[in-house]
Amino acid sequence: MCMHCEDAPCMEVCPTGALSRDSETNGVVWEKQKCIGCKLCVSACPFGNVSYDIETKRVIKCDLCNGEPACAKACPNQAIEYKEADEGVIAKKALYAEKFKKVFEEVS
Numbered sequence: 001m002c003m004h005c006e007d008a009p010c011m012e013v014c015p016t017g018a019l020s021r022d023s024e025t026n027g028v029v030w031e032k033q034k035c036i037g038c039k040l041c042v043s044a045c046p047f048g049n050v051s052y053d054i055e056t057k058r059v060i061k062c063d064l065c066n067g068e069p070a071c072a073k074a075c076p077n078q079a080i081e082y083k084e085a086d087e088g089v090i091a092k093k094a095l096y097a098e099k100f101k102k103v104f105e106e107v108s
């Protein structure tokens with residue numbers, strides 16, 4: 001699941017501005033019209049959270065459903081929740097990111 005990273009590598013590498021920060025949800029969102037399907041964002045995401053669709057020749061990425069995540073609504077056990085990140089959550093994300101980074105460096 002996309003972490004909507006503060007320093008989103010996918011957004012940094014996108015040459016067309018198809019990935020940007022939504023001012024309302026603060027999520028990293030994608031604009032189909034601007035995407036040229038170069039897949040740079042697919043390579044840049046350390047978590048593997050951008051997929052490439054061979055039919056549309058564009059990428060697929062979580063856009064937070066404009067602030068109303070369908071996944072959170074659909075989950076019967078509230079395993080997915082949409083809420084403000086507190087310091088504990090941010091620290092946990094940073095820890096995961098560091099672990100992923102190490103794994104990524106080992107396999108690349």
Ligand code: SF4
Pocket residue numbers: 001002003004005008009010011028044045046047048049050061
């Ligand atoms: S797609 Fe990957 S790099 Fe981009 S915001 Fe989501 S988790 Fe971060």
Ligand code: SF4
Pocket residue numbers: 013014015016017018019030034035036037038039040041042058059
């Ligand atoms: S595939 Fe699309 S969204 Fe991804 S980096 Fe290229 S232009 Fe940007």
Ligand code: SF4
Pocket residue numbers: 001061062063064065068069070071072
């Ligand atoms: S349902 Fe919406 S918020 Fe949930 S992962 Fe898919 S695009 Fe993202």
